[in-house]
Amino acid sequence: FWQSVAGTRFKFFVFSAYYDGRGARMVRVMGATKTRGPDRVWCVLWYQSFNSTTTLTVPAKVKVIRENWNLKYSACFILCPLASNMSVPHSVSIMSRAVLSPSNRLFVNHAFEAAKAHPTPQSSKIGVCVKPLHFNYNQTLQLIEFIELNSLLGMDHITFYNDSISSTTDCVLKHYMSEGRVTVLRWKLDMVSQREIRTEGLFAALNDCLYRSMYDFGYVALIDLDEIVMPKHNDTIQQFIEWMGTRLNTKSTGSYSFQNAFFYLQWPDDLMLSDDVFESSLTSMRIGGGVRPFP
Structure with missing residues (x-):
């Protein structure tokens, strides 16, 4: 804290x-x-x-x-x-x-010091860092979707920073904490967001997460709740990294950066996606931020 x-x-x-x-x-x-x-x-x-x-x-x-x-x-x-x-x-x-x-x-x-004393091959595990949850965050379904989809894509652990969240969000995060899938750190910085400091001091959180994760994961993804890193030719991020290694010399690669594609909330749903009555009746969740597809 x-x-x-x-x-x-x-x-x-x-x-x-x-x-x-x-x-x-x-x-x-x-x-x-x-x-x-x-x-x-x-x-x-x-x-x-x-x-x-x-x-x-x-x-x-x-x-x-x-x-x-x-x-x-x-x-x-x-x-x-x-x-x-x-x-x-x-x-x-x-x-x-x-x-x-x-x-x-x-x-x-x-x-x-521990990593230096006991060196191991680079891990393929991927950690995720998310900027502070704020404004009494209560988008619980979006949060569950974010955690579960990232898990399906091969992300191993997510670190959240709790500036202010609702009781429902707190309940959801405690469930995932009990499973060891997320870490939630208390984050209440006594500075006025957007007037005194940028967005709850998000760069302090992201850098803390980077150093906190540095020796536990081979890779760390810095993404927001409305962003998804979506492989185009592979099922998981790890498979993508291996796939890239067969096409490029990635031994000295320090980071990967991906081009954004935006899907705006004001756009209507595509009713032509499926003719199946059941699939068409399912509730869909549209994410309004940048989706990060791999090339």
């Missing part, structure tokens, strides 16, 4: 922390703060042994994520450098002044 950074001139919040050992070693904190001229902050690194706790304070670098619609606040990374002789801390606090008592403390995710 979001925690505040005390003593700053402007709003400053932090959500999660990840050890990043790719290149320069650091603890990478997901946060949200002022777009231009953010407050200067420090990282307090917490180390725990069997019978004692020690801390080390280092200056932090705030890196604003520029997809912000020029609003006052943006999602950001707070980067806490680790020297080569420093071990990975147990947790981290972000402070505006080193003399203050910390108002936040985040557990540092060590997935990179």
